[in-house]
Amino acid sequence: MEGLKMADTELMVYIHPSKCGNEFSAVCRELSSLLFQYDETLDGVLLAFDFTMKSKGAKVLAGLNPYFGVKVESKLLLFNPKPNSRVEGKIVKISPESVHVIVLGFSAAIITDVDIREEFKYTMRNGEGCFVSTSHKRHVLKVGTMLRLQVQSFDEEVMHIAGSLLPVDTGCVKWLEKQSEEALRSVDLEDHKRRKIT
Structure with a gap:
């Protein structure tokens, strides 16, 4: 079926400091929140994902509510049917x-x-x-x-x-x-x- 595509991407996922005890679970939860929603950055509706943590350490982002930025390599299944497909x-x-x-x-x-x-x-x-x-x-x-x-x-x-x-x-x-x-x-x-x- 047309309209489905696989994408290999590197993402920076931002997680709250309270979730830093289990980064894998926190990243999974953040990516799950994008499921079945259209995302302009990804240019499609996220249907499924698989990811690996790129680095063990997370980068702390300064600000009022400091978040951790975790780099992940992911395979995404996206749905974005174009006209005439x-x-x-x-x-x-x-x-x-x-x-x-x-x-x-x-x-x-x-x-x-x-x-x-x-x-x-x-x-x-x-x-x-x-x-x-x-x-x-x-x-x-x-x-x-x-x-x-x-x-x-x-x-x-x-x-x-x-x-x-x-x-x-x-x-x-x-x-x-x-x-x-x-x-x-x-x-x-x-x-x-x-x-x-x-």
Whole structure:
């Protein structure tokens, strides 16, 4: 999935003197406070981290409330989907006007009817609303479906994605992967036939 990136960074983490007895735990607590929030310095939403203390000693910072600055080397997993990138999420609600998706369990995405390609038509199946492709009857978008969508914009403050299903490489992830496998098989068969002839 696009929008996820790993970053190797050196950070200076500031901890209160009362926490200097266990620097590792204090640094872990400070980094944990950044989880699932957009950070401009990191240019993304921090999803996970791993770190090692760079030095044993901490630098005392002068001021009214002196803090310790601890240098750490860290690996960070960040989420920052850019416009036109593809992300995947689970459909949680469908109406004739929109599809609502949860991406990575914390970011909401919405695709409005103007951003759903014309081949998808809203219908009721077994008492539930869904979008069914008129070109491929097995390509169905319903609640619980894993969906690949194109990012139009990402609001960092509320973690909200405005998405689109207009590109042909968007839709039900399972169906798209099956189509991709079948296309590869047919290319392999044609290649095999050509080799036999020559």
